[in-house]
Structures are given as C-alpha cells and as structure tokens.
Amino acid sequence: MFKYDKKLPYPIDIKNKDIKMAKYIITQFGGANGELSASLRYFSQKFSMPTEEGKALLNDIATEELGHQEMVATMVTQLLKGASIKELEENGLSSQYTEHGYGVFPTDSFGVPWTASYIANVGEPLANLMEDMAAEQKARVTYEHLIDLAKDEDVIQPLLFLRQREVVHFNRFKELYEKYKREGIK
C-alpha cells in the first residue's frame, strides 16, 4: 500500500509567474518521458521481477517517481498562479484553458494527453530493465532541455534535483541489469 507524506521530496516555492515555462514543464508530468510514465512503468514491471533485489528496486523507484509527479505538478501550478485568461491566450495556452481551465492535466508540452503506449512491459526482466535505462536517459535529457529554457533559480534548482535523480535511477537499473546478466537470470 501507499501512505501519503504531507511534504514534497524537495522544496518548491516559485514566486514569479511564467506561463511559457508551465507549458513546457507539464511534459514531465504527462509526456512520454515524464514522471507519470516513469512511476507506472516501474509499478507495472515490479510484479514480474524474478528476485528480491529486483522487486525492491522497481517498487522503490516507482514510489519515488510518484513524489516527483507531485513536484512537477506543483511547479506547473505555481508558475500559472495569478495568470489571466488574456495571458494564457498570449502564451499559447488558450486551447489548454478551453479543455482544462486552470486544472493540471497530464499532457506533453504540445497538449497531447498521456497514453499507456508511452510505457512498456514485456514481462522479461532484462528487456524491461533495458527499457528502464533508456527511459531514465530520455527523462534526463528532457530535464536538460527544460533547464536550458528556464531563467529563474526557483525553477532551475528543482529541475536540477529531478534531473540528477534520473542519473541515479539509470545507474541502479544498470547495476541490476549487469547483475542479472552475470548470474544468468532471465
């Protein structure tokens, strides 16, 4: 089961409105390489992991990614705080407003809704772990693109934190992959 902790994994307090940045960052909630994809990918895969190490790692990274979803959605919420309809229109979010108002909805930066086809689970640990390693790399690069676009330290610092987590997860998946290879586990 899951228990909620009433705090974020890393502090977020964005004081300056930035509608364009909100439009970009939403992709790490509901885009192909976002945190929703990550958490559901590992959550689904944990049920077919063959060893105790694999079950634990997939379970624990899936759980961590749920907290990252909340961080990304929090960033979007705070970046849009106080935005008028006119400002949304001027920054390319009038269709977003039509469909979702000020609600946070899992889409990529183009507004394309999240789909389960972003994730994979072929039920075999080596193939799944290779998928997970690629996913962490793609998520890392997406965070780098967002950091390139960001100007405010309040936004850059949480993005740096989230990017580094992808680096850590990649390395842990890689270690497990190599362990399975070495031990002939399939």
Next chain:
Amino acid sequence: MLFDFQDNDDLYNIDLDYFNLDKMKKMDFNTTKDSKIDLENGFYLGNAFPGIYEQYKNYKPKKINGYSEQEKMLLRIQELDFLINDLSLYLDINPNDTKVFETFKRLNMELKGLKSKYYDKYEVLELCDDNKSKYTWIDEPWPWDGGYYV
C-alpha cells in the same frame, strides 16, 4: 524565501576521477560497487553517491537555508527522507553492505525523532500521527500551495 542561496563551493568538490574516461574503461563495473556517500551535500545535489554524480553544464546545485526554526526542521526532515531513500535504492541491490546499512539505520533513527518533535511543535506530516485535540490533517498549506518549505 526559498532560494535565497548562499554560495557554497564545498558542494562542488567532487572527485573528478570518476569522470575520467581512461579510468572508467579500466574499472570493472560488474564487480566495483562504489559505496562512498556524501551525507552533507547529497540532498542538494540530488545524489548521495558522489561516484555516480553527473553535473549538467555549469549549473550549480545550491544549498538552501531555512529562516524560521520550522523551515530548518522541515528541511532537515526532507534531507533525511532523501538520504534514506537514496541509500535504500543502493541497499536494494547491495543488501549485504553492512557499512551503508549502519548509516541507513542511523539516519532512520534521527528522522523518527525529528518527525515526532516537528509534529509536537508544528504540524502533522503523516495521517497516523494526527493525535492532537482536533483533526488537523486538512490544515493548509498543502505541499503544492508553496509559501515555505513544504
């Protein structure tokens, strides 16, 4: 104010040998487990293991300073939670590393004590701790509301 940073150069004194390609090629990744831990800066770097840290361009992660006692306490809780989680990912695949496990236990004990102190003085973080005279779980701010360190 959340990101009123103090520059702290110590944060970036990371062993660059890890990024030396020649050295990396010689390392046997199948048997070498790097368990060096940076308890002091790990949270701010987003990575408690300097051996696998990767900086992006010239961007520097910065230390955060709490102003009120509440902010400082909550920040430390976040930090401990982070370290425990990061160590657990390592322990998941290296469960017999007793040195890392001892550190993990020590951090867990500190977190337990601090969370209980924080709840007594300020607010509830976990539903199962909401034992005061009235139901306070619903009290704002919720983590996405901003304003201070939650």
